[in-house]
Structure formats: structure tokens, C-alpha cells
Amino acid sequence: MTNIKVHTSTPVDLEGDLASLRGDCARMAPHWAVPDRAVARPVSPSLIHGVSVPPASARLLDAMSEYGD
Structure with a gap:
């Protein structure tokens, strides 16, 4: 059996x-810290390498219609 320890007078x-x-x-929200929003920067295509797509996935994507069809 799990021993639940609660640090509040509210019954579990x-x-x-x-x-x-x-x-x-609502009781836990004040305990959660919100991280600063990180701004994503564009990445040069020359820095993107080593991505491989399995043939089955490539065929699946190739068979999908374009967005808006």
C-alpha cells in the first residue's frame, strides 16, 4: 500500500x-514556477543534417494529399 504524505490540513x-x-x-498552482519564454531563432539549413526518414514513413507522407485539397 502506498503511503500518501500530505502537507495540508485539507483531507485527501x-x-x-x-x-x-x-x-x-488551484492549491498547487502557486508552487509551480513559470519559465521565461525562450525565443526560437531560425536555423540555417546547412546546420541541419543527419535526419533520416524510414521508407514506410516517406511513402505515407508522399501518398497524403496536400493541405487544402
Whole structure:
């Protein structure tokens, strides 16, 4: 059996519903740090190498219609 340790006076409801889950998330939200947004930079095509596509995947993509058809 798992020993659940809780650091709150709120009782743990293991068979809870959506409202219980939302309450748990709201209590945990202050503990989650949001990382700074990293800006993606374009990569030169000459730096992209070593990508291989299995033949079955290439055939699958080749058989797909173009977007908007």
C-alpha cells in the first residue's frame, strides 16, 4: 500500500470528482514556477543534417494529399 504524505490540513480525496481535482490544482498552482519564454531563432539549413526518414514513413507522407485539397 502506498503511503500518501500530505502537507495540508485539507483531507485527501482519492476518489474525487472534477471539482476536487480543480481544487487540488488551484492549491498547487502557486508552487509551480513559470519559465521565461525562450525565443526560437531560425536555423540555417546547412546546420541541419543527419535526419533520416524510414521508407514506410516517406511513402505515407508522399501518398497524403496536400493541405487544402
